[in-house]
Amino acid sequence: MVDRSDDVTATERARTAADAGASLLIVVNNTPGRLYQSHDGTDGLNVASVRQGDGARLVSEAKSGSGRLHVRQQQYPDYGYDLVQQFNDVVPDRSLVYRPDDGEPARVRTGVYAAPGTLGYGGRYFIPAWGPGRGGDAHEQWSRTTTEYVTGGTTAVGSWYEQHTGLGAADGYFERGETDSYTGGRHYEAAWFKPVQAARLGDTYVPYQTSTNTLNWNVGIWSGGDAGHVGAGGRTKQTTLYRGDAQLATFKAQSGRAYNLTAGSYRLVATGQRTTAAWTGSTSTRTTWGFDYKPLPAGTARADAPMRRS
Structure with a gap:
């Protein structure tokens, strides 16, 4: 059990206690109210904090040897x-x-x-x-x-x-x-992380075009079924831009860009594969969006592309 001090960081306190073989470190706040601090993980050490008044009582009982402290932890609260x-x-x-x-x-x-x-x-x-x-x-x-x-x-x-x-x-x-x-x-x-996952666009995952006729995109490959949720991850993913059957740009990533586009109809295809023990479903996904592109009006620097899922 230690008193909190500005001279020692939370991580230093935790590491010192762990090195000494402690399984529980109780930090007594040295100012009124609750203590809110975090520390780098130390295996095998649990850290709790108490207010000044509770800490003074615990210290007194510990010094007298008359007290016994029972601790119960709910590691993942519901x-x-x-x-x-x-x-x-x-x-x-x-x-x-x-x-x-x-x-x-x-x-x-x-x-x-x-x-x-x-x-x-x-x-x-x-x-x-x-x-x-x-x-x-x-x-x-x-x-x-x-x-x-x-x-x-x-x-x-x-x-x-x-x-x-x-x-x-x-x-x-x-x-x-x-x-x-x-x-x-x-x-x-x-x-x-609903079981059926697919690529999805969202507020921060919207392909956009610029006044230089450049298209930029970033697609969340693994998104659950709840509306508004966008997800990503994994190493195997690819995005490809087509005009008709012609492949204009492809990237081994969920993001990419294409230059010097002209007015016409385009397709953006996103694919991903994953193998992980965390999820046994949706091991692969393929999603296509179509959109009609036209250059931006003079004076407009950027605008979202009008994507529609095919």
């Missing part, structure tokens, strides 16, 4: 909280402790499809209209369902972004999605 408290046009003059009523947050029942025991990490972020996102990722064990409580009615001030990325057998695969807002008190169902 619940989560993503809460936003709004203060409109005022500087708050009261405690920032946020205790929403039971019916205030939306409840999102989230399933992550993968072979039992598959590991990953992910989380939900709030993207305020005025600046960078707030949130964070947590380690996850997939092939299970969690219930998440999310603040509703945030359309006027921002949106929600969520991502999940695989580890181990699922290493390199990810899915991302955005939600404008949730309705407080409403129940939602969400699913990630």
Whole structure:
């Protein structure tokens, strides 16, 4: 058990404890409130934090030898909280402790499809209209369902972004999605890495053309069935642009570009193959989009290409 200090980083504390053979490190916060810190992983060491008052009591019992500490860990919780408290046009003059009523947050029942025991990490972020996102990722064990409580009615001030990325057998695969807002008190169902996957375009995966008659694309090859989810990963993937039967450009990647296009009809074909113990379905996919291209009007530097799935 140690007191937190600015002189020692969280990683240094954890590594020192691990090198000493500790299996549990308890960090007593040296300032009021909860302690929020992260450290580089150290195998075999669990790290917990306590507030000042609780820490003082634990230290006293440890020194006296009269106390016994029982610790229970839920490594992968089946619940989560993503809460936003709004203060409109005022500087708050009261405690920032946020205790929403039971019916205030939306409840999102989230399933992550993968072979039992598959590991990953992910989380939900709030993207305020005025600046960078707030949130964070947590380690996850997939092939299970969690219930998440999310603040509703945030359309006027921002949106929600969520991502999940695989580890181990699922290493390199990810899915991302955005939600404008949730309705407080409403129940939602969400699913990630659904068994049937295919290439998909999304808000940040839209082929676009430029004033120099260049077409740029980036296709999420492995996307689950939930609307708005875009995913990618794996090493075997290819994208090819055709005009009629003529192949104009091909890349051993999900992204690419073609130059000096002229008005006419084109096809973009995306293919992928994967073999992984995390998912035994959708071992290959092939998707074709057709579109009619025409040069941009004078003064327009860039525009999304009008893609349609064939």
